[in-house]
Amino acid sequence: xxxxxxxxxxxxxxxxxxxxxxxxxxxxxxxxxxxxxxxxxxxxxxxxxxxxxxxxxxxxxxxxxxxxxxxxxxxxxxxxxxxxxxxxxxxxxxxxxxxxxxxxxxxxxxxxxxxxxxxxxxxxxxxxxxxxxxxxxxxxxxxxxxxxxxxxxxxxxxxxxxxxxxxxxxxxxxxxxxxxxxxxxxxxxxxxxxxxxxxxxxxxxxxxxxxxxxxxxxxxxxxxxxxxxxxxxxxxxxxxxxx
Numbered sequence: 001x002x003x004x005x006x007x008x009x010x011x012x013x014x015x016x017x018x019x020x021x022x023x024x025x026x027x028x029x030x031x032x033x034x035x036x037x038x039x040x041x042x043x044x045x046x047x048x049x050x051x052x053x054x055x056x057x058x059x060x061x062x063x064x065x066x067x068x069x070x071x072x073x074x075x076x077x078x079x080x081x082x083x084x085x086x087x088x089x090x091x092x093x094x095x096x097x098x099x100x101x102x103x104x105x106x107x108x109x110x111x112x113x114x115x116x117x118x119x120x121x122x123x124x125x126x127x128x129x130x131x132x133x134x135x136x137x138x139x140x141x142x143x144x145x146x147x148x149x150x151x152x153x154x155x156x157x158x159x160x161x162x163x164x165x166x167x168x169x170x171x172x173x174x175x176x177x178x179x180x181x182x183x184x185x186x187x188x189x190x191x192x193x194x195x196x197x198x199x200x201x202x203x204x205x206x207x208x209x210x211x212x213x214x215x216x217x218x219x220x221x222x223x224x225x226x227x228x229x230x231x232x233x234x235x236x237x238x239x240x241x242x243x
Contacts, residue, residue: 001085002026002086002087002105003082003083003086004026004101005075005078005082006078006090006091007037007071007074007078007091008041009038009041009068010041011201012043012044012045014092014093014199015092016049016052017094018094019034019060022058023058025099026102029102033058033061033082034053034059034061035078036063037065037074037078038062038063038064039070040065063077071173072174072175076174079162079165086159086161087160088158088159091157094199094201095156095196096195096196104157107192113187113188114161114164115161115182115187116160116164116182116190117160117179117187118190118192119153119155119178119189120155120156120193121192122155148179148183149191150179150189151191153176153177153178153179158179165178169225171221173218180222184226
């Protein structure tokens with residue numbers, strides 16, 4: 001079963017259509033559920049999710065946070081409440097295209113490593129030239145320091161096993177470093193080119209200033225985690241059972 005986990009804050013006008021698109025994309029592909037984490041919204045985000053699920057006949061739940069805790073904590077909360085073995089994450093603003101999910105599922109089915117991440121790559125982004133420039137610089141610096149091999153870590157569309165995610169250290173903004181953290185476990189990283197669309201309604205919650213400063217601190221922290229982490233190779237497990 002696949003759980004599609006979506007962190008959302010004040011996304012009326014976007015989230016209902018997104019739920020319906022997910023249902024259309026995954027129909028006949030796999031058993032699935034949609035888990036939307038309403039991260040302290042002041043609008044009708046949660047109600048729109050449930051109405052859309054009723055309209056298209058798919059399983060959906062809304063995890064409601066009393067107050068906003070940020071995207072990474074919202075994703076973590078959603079994964080904890082998810083029932084699927086595989087987790088798909090995507091942004092609530094509609095810029096990620098659910099039609100790209102089946103191709104990611106197909107890649108996942110070819111992987112034998114129990115730990116993996118399939119990361120979306122927005123090759124043709126629908127952002128301003130300034131925002132694209134910022135992302136290129138940030139991605140190059142991150143890859144040079146972490147060597148995660150991902151050209152677009154900011155893409156919200158990713159697929160990974162639930163068990164893998166729950167083994168990762170949890171901290172604010174961790175969602176931007178999932179490939180690096182999963183590689184630290186010995187996991188396999190694959191890239192899948194995905195579509196990128198204009199935001200349907202509302203405004204972005206992020207800007208260059210709030211991304212840059214937290215990015216520097218987080219990058220140093222993830223570098224420390226990678227350098228201090230060790231993977232044990234178990235040769236065998238011996239035991240004795242009393243007759």
